[in-house]
Amino acid sequence: MARLNVKIHDLALKNPVMTASGTFGYGLEFADLMPLDGIGGIIVKGTTLRPREGNDYPRMAETAAGMLNCVGLQNKGVDYFCEHIYPQIKDIDTNMIVNVSGSSPDDYAECAARIDALEKIPAIELNISCPNVKGGGMAFGVTCAGASSVVRAVRQRYHKTLIVKLSPNVTNITEIARAVEAEGADSVSLINTLMGMAIDIEKRKTLLSINTGGLSGPAVKPVALRMVWQVAKSVKIPVIGLGGICTAKDAIEFLMAGATAIEIGTANFLDPTVSIKVRDGINAWLDSHGCKSVQEIIGVID
Amino acid sequence: MKKYLLDLTVKSVERIHERYVLIKLTDDKPLPEMQPGQFVEIRVDGSPTTFLRRPISINFVDQAQNELWLLVAAVGDGTRRLAQLQAGDTLNCLLPLGHGFTMPAFTSERFLLVGGGVGVAPLLYMGAEMHRQGNEPTFLLGARTAKDLLMLDIFKRYGRVCVTTEDGSEGEKGFVTNHSLLLKEQFSRIATCGPTPMMKAVARYARQSNTECEVSLENLMACGLGACLCCVEKTTEGNLCVCKEGPVFNIRKLLWQD
Numbered sequence: 001m002a003r004l005n006v007k008i009h010d011l012a013l014k015n016p017v018m019t020a021s022g023t024f025g026y027g028l029e030f031a032d033l034m035p036l037d038g039i040g041g042i043i044v045k046g047t048t049l050r051p052r053e054g055n056d057y058p059r060m061a062e063t064a065a066g067m068l069n070c071v072g073l074q075n076k077g078v079d080y081f082c083e084h085i086y087p088q089i090k091d092i093d094t095n096m097i098v099n100v101s102g103s104s105p106d107d108y109a110e111c112a113a114r115i116d117a118l119e120k121i122p123a124i125e126l127n128i129s130c131p132n133v134k135g136g137g138m139a140f141g142v143t144c145a146g147a148s149s150v151v152r153a154v155r156q157r158y159h160k161t162l163i164v165k166l167s168p169n170v171t172n173i174t175e176i177a178r179a180v181e182a183e184g185a186d187s188v189s190l191i192n193t194l195m196g197m198a199i200d201i202e203k204r205k206t207l208l209s210i211n212t213g214g215l216s217g218p219a220v221k222p223v224a225l226r227m228v229w230q231v232a233k234s235v236k237i238p239v240i241g242l243g244g245i246c247t248a249k250d251a252i253e254f255l256m257a258g259a260t261a262i263e264i265g266t267a268n269f270l271d272p273t274v275s276i277k278v279r280d281g282i283n284a285w286l287d288s289h290g291c292k293s294v295q296e297i298i299g300v301i302d
Numbered sequence: 303m304k305k306y307l308l309d310l311t312v313k314s315v316e317r318i319h320e321r322y323v324l325i326k327l328t329d330d331k332p333l334p335e336m337q338p339g340q341f342v343e344i345r346v347d348g349s350p351t352t353f354l355r356r357p358i359s360i361n362f363v364d365q366a367q368n369e370l371w372l373l374v375a376a377v378g379d380g381t382r383r384l385a386q387l388q389a390g391d392t393l394n395c396l397l398p399l400g401h402g403f404t405m406p407a408f409t410s411e412r413f414l415l416v417g418g419g420v421g422v423a424p425l426l427y428m429g430a431e432m433h434r435q436g437n438e439p440t441f442l443l444g445a446r447t448a449k450d451l452l453m454l455d456i457f458k459r460y461g462r463v464c465v466t467t468e469d470g471s472e473g474e475k476g477f478v479t480n481h482s483l484l485l486k487e488q489f490s491r492i493a494t495c496g497p498t499p500m501m502k503a504v505a506r507y508a509r510q511s512n513t514e515c516e517v518s519l520e521n522l523m524a525c526g527l528g529a530c531l532c533c534v535e536k537t538t539e540g541n542l543c544v545c546k547e548g549p550v551f552n553i554r555k556l557l558w559q560d
Contacts, residue, residue, distance in 0.1 A: 025529035029546075032305040033396075045531075053541055060524055060532035062353050067524060071531045074541055217353060269354060269525045270345065272396065273307060 002286035003293040004279070006040070006260050008238045009186035011095060011123050011161040013040030013261055016294060017251065017279045020242050020265035021046055021099035021125060021165075022071065026089050034273040040261060041095035043125050044085075048101050049111040051077035055132060061198045061207035066217025066244070067266060068196050070132040070208045073101050078111045082118060090120035099165070101127040105140075105153035113157040122160055126150065126185075129167030129192035131214045141167035141192075144179035151183035163240060166190040166231070168220075173227050174234035181235045189240035189263060190231060191224045217266040218244040225257050232258020232299060246274065248281020255282075258299040305399065305527070306334050309392040313369060315385065321377070322420060322452060323385040324361070327370045327393060336360050338428035339402030339493075339518055339550040342372065343526035344384070345394040352380030354524050355396065357545070359424040359495070362456075370395075373423040373452065399526050400549045403428050403493045403516055409436040414489040414513075415461075416478050416504050418444045418496025422452055424518060425495060426460075433460040440464065440489070442481055444500065448472035479503040489513055493550075505553040515553045519544045 004015035018041035024030060027042040036042065054074025061068045075081070081098070089096050098115050102108035108126065115121055128141035128150050140146035151164055164180045166173055168191035177188050193214025198207040206212075224243020232239045241259030245251050246267040254262045267274045286294060310327040318324050343355040362371035376385040387393065403424075406413055413432060415425040422443050429439040439461035445451045448471035457463050464483050465473025474481050478500060484507060494504045495518035508515030521544040523533035528546030535544050537555045542548070 022531075023525070023529060025527065029525075029527040029529045033307055045529075054531065054534070057534055057536075057541075058522055058532075059534065060522055060530070062351075064351070065353060067353060069524075069530070069532055074531050074534070269530060271307075272525075272527065 002283055002291055004283060006294060008163065008240065008261055009161045013095060015040045015279050016255065016261040016282070017275050018043055018261060018263045019268060019275055020263035021127065023265040023268045026085055027092055027096070028088060030272050034276050037093035039094055039275045039279060041097050042092070043097045043099050043263060044089070045075055046073045046099045046101045046127050046130065047075050047078050047081050047111065048073060049078055049107045051075065051080065056209040058207060058209055061213065063196070063198055063215065064219060066215055066219035068198055068208060068213035068215050069193070070210050070213035072132045073130055078114050082114060086118055095122055096120060097123045097125055097163070099125045099127050101130055105149045108150050109153040109157045112154045116158050116160060123163055124158060125163040125165050125189055126154060127165050127192070129165050131167070131169060131193055131195045131212070132210065138167050138169060141176065142170050144175055147176050148179045148183050151180045151185050155184040161186045163187040163189050165192055167192050168223060168227055169195050174230050177231045177235050181237050185237060187238045187240060188231060188235065189242060191220070191227055191243045194220050194223065216244070218246055220244045221250060225253055228254055228259050229257040229301060245278070246270070248278045248285060251278050251282055252285055252297065255294065255298050256301050258301065260298055303335065303337070303398055305396065307394070307396050310370065310395050312387045312389055312391045312393055314389055315387050317385070319450065319452060321375055323374050323376060325372045325374060325384065325387065327372065327395070328368050333363065333368055333370055334398060336363055336398040337402035338405070338431050339424050340398040340400050341549060342395045342397040343399060346380040346383055349380045349383040352378070352383070355526060356380055357520070357523055357526060359518070360398065360427055361423040362427045362430060373420060375420045396526055400545055401547065403550050404491065406432060406435070406437050411437065411491070412489045413437065413439050414442060414492045415439050416442045416492060416494040418478060418500040419450070420452065421496030423495070425493065426453060426457060428493060429457065429460040438462065442478050442483060444478035444496070477503065479507050491515070494518070502558055505558055508553060516550050517553060517556070518549045519551060520549065
């Protein structure tokens with residue numbers, strides 16, 4: 001049994017496997033199917049200061065080795081989260097991390113400040129990369145100035161581990177990563193979904209209600225892996241890798257590319273127990289290759 | 303209800319129609335408890351264009367034989383692949399999912415179960431459960447032609463069966479909502495599953511006749527667990543996940559105005 005524990009700034013993870021925001025609900029939805037405390041962290045659904053209804057149906061389209069979604073951050077708002085959901089999840093024995101989104105730096109900061117007050121939430125993941133909402137989300141994540149403005153505002157009011165989730169829909173992701181690092185981010189996670197589109201040729205209509213959506217699943221993995229590798233070489237803070245991870249082999253690739261931890265997203269839809277299998281698969285691989293700790297493989301690719 | 307991820311064994315695959323197959327599954331252990339109207343998310347192996355699981359409604363649960371029946375329309379590559387399963391193959395199933403139909407509160411309660419096309423599937427299990435509890439359901443089943451009426455003989459075991467076909471080749475000619483039964487009799491509750499235009503017509507009839515009515519929706523979905531929020535339906539309580547809060551909804555909760 002290799003040592004699997006890793007650290008993201010002050011955040012101790014029992015193993016490097018987490019579940020990605022928007023793909024694992026609040027964890028509770030999966031409690032019948034797998035031990036939630038078996039993974040390093042659960043990043044819960046994107047939360048905003050005010051309730052959001054999200055985009056109209058249809059919000060999803062299946063694509064080759066992946067899917068598009070344009071959910072649009074449907075959630076009941078941070079107050080509802082604090083009052084009704086937090087009590088249900090606070091005793092799950094793993095890192096419960098809240099993904100925070102907003103439409104202005106002040107929005108983000110206010111939402112983050114309310115979550116700062118929750119004792120059992122040790123970190124937030126700042127979503128500056130949602131491709132499915134207008135006037136927010138990705139709008140901030142595609143320029144250094146926008147990304148910096150959000151992180152600066154949040155950093156003043158959030159005192160625990162601050163992870164910033166980056167958009168791949170940019171010319172040079174390393175510039176954004178360095179910009180948020182300079183503003184005090186403790187870690188970056190990447191990638192959010194890639195903007196995409198699909199058309200029903202018989203109906204001559206797009207398959208998503210807002211025409212475009214975010215692509216996820218194995219289709220995006222090589223792009224994500226490349227970006228993780230580039231960012232890991234460009235920043236000093238720990239990098240969390242995600243994008244199409246379905247197997248332990250996928251996860252190990254991200255670790256070797258420089259990710260300290262990984263998130264599993266769309267694969268949860270295919271196999272709700274996949275995160276446990278990935279954890280066990282990483283352990284088995286380390287054992288069979290004589291590695292005593294997962295640290296031995298993190299960032300081995302120059 | 304507790305959910306399970308199980309590799310069930312295919313007992314048989316029967317082509318009951320040029321477009322539909324009936325897959326009977328079993329397991330070494332007793333199958334989990336399932337309610338009429340709930341569904342299963344099945345993983346389709348060997349189909350490159352089928353990335354996500356496929357939601358399939360529970361057609362029937364044979365407790366004595368420890369069998370779960372799924373009625374599948376072989377329409378795309380994935381469902382055609384399912385039609386090629388052989389006895390002894392395994393099928394990875396996530397079940398039971400969602401909320402099912404409201405069952406009768408007492409045995410003399412008069413329920414009408416209205417199905418169209420492959421939408422008749424969950425009504426068989428519902429009718430059978432009602433029958434087992436000493437209730438006599440009335441089925442109103444519609445299809446395009448006589449040969450498109452699925453599993454008619456099995457429905458007849460559990461209750462009275464009324465039929466419409468669009469070409470008049472069996473039962474009354476027209477749509478389910480044209481059946482003379484609806485003019486003659488009053489029911490305390492309607493449960494319906496089928497094409498959306500049919501369900502909307504049934505819902506209209508239910509509102510006009512002041513009858514409680516539940517419909518089973520089949521919005522496109524991914525996770526089946528209420529996590530991804532892709533399959534939402536607009537309701538009086540905002541956007542709700544069909545996979546978790548449904549697939550069965552009381553029509554009063556839906557924003558079906560027409």
